Amino acid sequence: MGINPDILAHQPVNRDLVCLICLEVLHKPTTVCGNGHCFCLDCIKLWEGSRRRACPTCNQPMMRQKPLNRILQSVIMDLQVRCPEKYALTESTGDSASVECPLQCSWIGPLSSYLEKHKHDCYFKKTESCPLCKRQVQWTQFSNHIEKECPVARNQKGGPSRATESSSRSFAQGILIVGGVFVLSLLFVRGN
Template sequence: MGYEITRFNDEVDEELMCTICGQVLESPVQIRQCEHCFCGSCVHEWFKHQQVCPVDRNPVSPVEDLIQPPRILRNLLSRLKISCDNKDFGCTTVVRLDSLGAHHNECLFNPKRPVPCDKGCGLVVPLDEVPKHNCVQELHKLLNEKSERVDELVSKVDNLELQLNDQYREILILKEIVRSMRTSVCGSLSNTDETEKAIQTVRWLSTLKSARVRRWGGMISTPDAVLQAIIKRALGDSGCPSHLLTELMANAHERRWPTGLSTLETRQMNRRRYEQYVTKRVPGKQAIVIMASENEHMGEAMIVSPGLVMIFAHGVE
């Protein structure tokens, strides 16, 4: 839609008029073959119904046949003097057509001119919305939008974490396969059996939740037979592979622990290192599993193969 002709002080040449809307050309385009010019919005709306020139009715391709009008026509348009869009609101300014956009953004009579709220919220609002602007309501709305954005980001992070966990489990499986193939020697089991055991181990570990120990001082280093039986049953119910179950429970006593944990004195010395363990919780019990494959960074003095079970009086989350 073009500019209303009544907004111009001088007489406008009819060559600068759009034959579709009858107004002065706005964002004009030209048809390549016949050189007829129209408002960009007018001719695109026209082509939604029929793809012919509005003047001579010759076929037109909207994609290939529309071009920019010649410079002389654009210059003639830019020099026309036009009244401000906000004339009805009190603005008496008359500017060149090519300066209309810049003036509109700065016009003091523009009802949509952005202004800072003078009530203290610090938001920028359109001038005509200032009287009904509610700082508390707008800030609450802004807070909700930010909260929704944070929720979206948290959801994306959670999805990425799940993907990373899946990749981590796959890496562990490959790692266990490689380790089992390297360590497997002549014995009762073939390399294939060792590989299958490694896969079972990693799959089981992936079902256990990560544990957090709040009170390492609650560690029970010499659990009695009854306590060991309770933890062993819980491990079995969690799906712990049978080839691991016996070894892990044997390693639940300090006599099978590595040198860094084997005595009360060494446990006191290494207490600060405990937080570096990668731990999995025995479901429903105050006990954790520390597997060698997940704790190679701890060194031989702090881990034993294939892993160990630590039982606590309290403090496991």
């Protein structure tokens, strides 16, 4: 239950920052034995839940109180990470292959900022309510949703109606304010 090392801006990660249970970057590194071995807090809880009472690394008895390793936590929270969110669009090339859209969030910063703020505010992750079916849709997928997934648009004869196109256009105009001209033009090109 650690932090996926793929989001680190600088690879590879120092092996001392990796939990040996989940093999990811330590999340809430917790010291478990007198030898100072650390694991993710959630990982060590699962380990103990399976009635194991010895350190997974050295087999020494685990300490009763398992303190958060604050120094290690500080080092990990200062690691530079990239936001993994991207424009969730994959197009078929016609030869049974697909090409993933290269647009992705360009945010890079400390892990602490990512976890506290950016992870929740990233525009590539934002969702909006479809004006037709009311389903929550990632805004980068709105055009695709209207064209292929929206049950209300699909049930209308001949595909999306002018009302649907109007709703899609209003939504896309809202994205212009938030997401930039380039994303807006992608939605219109993709929609027609």
